[in-house]
Each structure stands twice: as structure tokens, then as C-alpha cells.
Amino acid sequence: DIQMTQSPSTLSASVGDSVTITCRASQSISSWLAWYQQKPGKAPKLLIYKASSLESGVPSRFSGSGSGTDFTLTISSLQPDDFATYYCQQYNSYFWTFGQGTKVEIK
Amino acid sequence: EVQLLESGGGLVHPGKSLRLSCATSGFTFSTHAMTWVRQAPGRGLEWVSAITGSGGATYYADSVKGRFTISRDNSKNTLYLQMNRLRAEDTAVYYCAKVRRPFTSDAFDIWGQGTVVTVSS
Numbered sequence: 001d002i003q004m005t006q007s008p009s010t011l012s013a014s015v016g017d018s019v020t021i022t023c024r025a026s027q028s029i030s031s032w033l034a035w036y037q038q039k040p041g042k043a044p045k046l047l048i049y050k051a052s053s054l055e056s057g058v059p060s061r062f063s064g065s066g067s068g069t070d071f072t073l074t075i076s077s078l079q080p081d082d083f084a085t086y087y088c089q090q091y092n093s094y095f096w097t098f099g100q101g102t103k104v105e106i107k
Numbered sequence: 108e109v110q111l112l113e114s115g116g117g118l119v120h121p122g123k124s125l126r127l128s129c130a131t132s133g134f135t136f137s138t139h140a141m142t143w144v145r146q147a148p149g150r151g152l153e154w155v156s157a158i159t160g161s162g163g164a165t166y167y168a169d170s171v172k173g174r175f176t177i178s179r180d181n182s183k184n185t186l187y188l189q190m191n192r193l194r195a196e197d198t199a200v201y202y203c204a205k206v207r208r209p210f211t212s213d214a215f216d217i218w219g220q221g222t223v224v225t226v227s228s
Binding site (some may be wrong): 032034036038043044046049050055058064075087089091092093095096097098099100101 | 140142144151152153154157159162166168169202207212213214215216218219220221
């Protein structure tokens with residue numbers, strides 16, 4: 001099984017900050033990586049697919065990069081609506097795995 | 108508009124069974140793989156099971172293999188999850204989710220609102 005490791009687990013930041021979350025796969029997944037945002041009591045929302053492709057309707061301050069085993073999600077100029085938990089997910093096959101999540105908190 | 112609506116959750120005793128349903132609309136259901144993802148209270152997301160568009164192939168996480176069965180009825184645009192021999196650790200919100208592209212594995216672009224399953228005596 002492919003394991004996904006996110007860091008940090010929690011991140012404290014202020015509105016306007018640029019933040020970066022990292023995700024590492026236990027083996028190469030090419031670019032088959034997605035990022036999701038989840039707010040309390042809500043379903044996850046797809047932000048990024050294929051490592052760097054922005055889902056329709058997602059603000060351009062979200063960006064993704066990486067390939068192979070190392071990936072990043074960057075939020076430039078953090079907005080109040082961005083305080084949430086973020087998950088990476090690999091889809092190298094029909095067995096998906098998620099990272100453990102990164103909670104972005106208000107500093 | 109693409110919509111997914113789960114139902115069937117509830118309180119069940121350990122060892123008992125429950126069947127979840129996910130009614131869909133707004134897309135060509137039979138061409139997309141569909142999945143179930145769960146989230147235990149205060150925990151992260153866990154992929155549970157998936158089924159190809161035709162229903163010809165199914166996939167399960169080790170934690171549910173042999174106890175859960177995923178199926179679909181393409182004539183009703185509905186996805187199911189039969190959960191048998193339930194355990195306390197199966198307590199979670201269960202989401203159904205649509206795989207983004209047809210005929211292949213991909214990210215999950217549309218999610219239902221979730222249905223709560225509680226396993227307790």
C-alpha cells in the first residue's frame with residue numbers, strides 16, 4: 001500500500017500570509033495527487049488534481065506542485081475562508097490513500 | 108448540477124448489518140467509478156471502497172475487506188454499500204464520491220453530504 005505523509009499537522013498563520021503544506025508518498029505516484037479542503041461538518045472539496053491542475057471554480061491563490069514522491073500545496077495570501085483542514089490523496093491505482101491532514105489555524 | 112445524496116445511516120449494534128445508498132443525478136453515472144470514503148469522529152479521511160462504472164470490478168480497503176460489499180444499479184443511478192459484521196471502529200460519517208474522469212481512476216470531484224453510522228451497544 002502507498003502511504004501518504006503530510007506535514008505539518010497543524011499550521012498557524014495570519015490573513016495575508018503565504019503557507020505551504022507538504023505531502024510525501026512512500027513510493028512514486030507520478031503526478032497522481034490531489035488536494036482537498038475540508039471545513040468542520042462539511043464534505044471535502046477538491047482543490048487540485050494531477051498535482052498542479054486547479055479544479056474549476058477554485059481561487060488562483062491555491063497552487064500545487066511536485067511529482068514522484070514529493071508534493072506541495074501553497075496558498076498565497078491566506079483569506080479568512082481558507083482556515084480549514086487540507087488533505088492530500090494519491091490515486092496511482094484503484095486503491096486511494098489520504099494523508100493525515102493539515103489544519104490551518106488563525107494565528 | 109451534479110448531486111450525490113447518501114442515506115441509510117443510523118445506530119446499529121456491533122455484529123449487525125446496515126446498507127447505505129447514494130442516489131446520484133446530473134452526470135452519466137454508468138461511465139464513472141464511484142467510491143465510499145469515511146471519517147471517524149475527530150479523525151482524517153479513509154478511503155473504504157470503489158467500484159468501476161460497469162460494476163465489473165470492486166476494490167476495498169483492508170479494514171473492511173470481507174465485511175463490506177459495494178455495488179451499483181446503473182438503471183437507478185444509485186450506489187450502495189452493504190456493511191456486515193459491524194464493529195465499533197466502523198463508526199464514522201460515510202461519504203460517497205464521484206471519480207472525476209470516466210473509465211479511469213482519478214480524484215474525487217463531487218461528494219455527498221455524508222451519512223452517520225454509529226456502531227454501539
